C-alpha cells in the first residue's frame with residue numbers, strides 16, 4: 252500500500268467515527284442515542300413503582316432497543332388501550348383476550364407489574380353498546396364484563412382501574428350509559444363485582460382533574476360511599492395530564508393528603524406535561540373534547556427551544572420533589588407513554604401537533620427532564 256492510500260484510509264476512518272459520534276450527540280440515530288446509565292425504576296426503587304403506558308408494537312417487541320429501554324426504566328406498565336372494553340369484548344358476549352394475554356406475557360418476561368386499564372368507562376366501549384336502550388342489557392354487559400375479565404386476570408395483573416372518569420368537574424356524577432340505566436350506585440356495584448372476581452388484585456378509582464377542589468370532594472365522597480358499603484377500594488389514581496409551567500402543585504399536595512387520609516394509596520397514573528398552547532377554554536383530559544387545528548397551536552414542529560425544555564424539566568423536578576415528600580403515601584407514578592413520539596398529546600385535543608410531554612425524546616434519548624427527575628431521588 253502506498254502512502255497516499257494509507258493517508259486516505261486514515262482520513263476516511265476519522266470521518267466515519269466523527270460522524271457516528273455527532274449522530275449520537277444529536278440523537279439522530281436510535282442505537283447510540285439511547286444509553287443512559289441511570290434508571291428511573293432503580294432510582295425510585297425504595298419509594299414507589301415507576302410505570303409507563305404500552306401499546307401492542309412495544310409489547311410485540313418489534314424493536315429490541317425499545318424493549319431494552321422499557322425493561323431498564325420501568326417496573327410497571329398500563330396497557331394504553333388493549334384492555335379497554337371495545338378491545339377485550341368486541342362483540343356481544345364475544346371476548347378477545349389475545350392482546351391482553353400478550354401484555355401479560357411481556358410483563359412476566361421482564362418482571363413488570365401490570366395496572367390493568369380499565370373495566371368500566373364511558374369511552375372506548377364496544378360498538379354494540381352504542382344504541383343500547385334497556386337496563387337489562389346494560390346490566391348484563393356490566394356484570395358479565397367485570398366478572399369475566401377481572402377473574403381471568405386475577406393473579407396475573409397487579410391492579411385494575413375498576414372505574415375510570417365517572418365524575419364531572421363539579422364532583423357530581425357524569426351522565427353515562429351506566430349512570431343512566433343502573434343509577435348512581437353503579438360505581439359501588441362495579442367494585443363489589445371486581446372484589447368478588449379478583450380477590451388478589453388491587454382495585455382503584457381513576458380520573459383526571461381530581462386534584463381540583465370540587466372534583467376532589469366528589470372523589471372523597473365516592474371512596475367513603477364504597478367503604479361504607481363494606482366494599483374494597485385500595486387506591487385512587489390521579490391521571491396527571493398537566494401543562495409544563497402550570498402544574499397545580501398545591502392542589503396535588505392537598506389531594507395526596509386527603510385521599511391517603513381515607514386509608515387508600517394514591518397513584519399518579521397517566522403523567523404527561525404538555526408544552527403546547529391550550530385551545531381556548533380547554534383544561535381537561537376528556538377524550539371527547541376535541542379542538543380545531545391552527546398553526547399557532549403547534550409552534551414547535553422543528554424542535555423544542557431550550558427555554559421550554561428547561562420549563563418542562565423544572566416542572567417535572569418540582570413534581571417529583573413533591574412525590575418524594577409523600578413517598579409513604581404514593582404507590583406508583585406512571586408516565587402516559589415511553590417517548591414523545593408515542594404520546595397521545597400529539598393528537599389530543601388537537602390533531603396533528605408535535606408535543607414533547609415525556610422524559611424520552613422521539614429518538615428515545617433521555618431529555619434534561621429525565622436527569623432532573625433522577626436527581627430528586629438522591
Ligand code: XIL
Nearest residue numbers: 331332368415459490521536538595
Ligand atoms: C387514550 C390513549 O392514550 C389513546 O391512544 C386513545 O386513542 C384514547 O385514550 N384518560 C384515560 C386514558 O384514562 O385511557 C386515555 O388514553 C387518556 C385519557
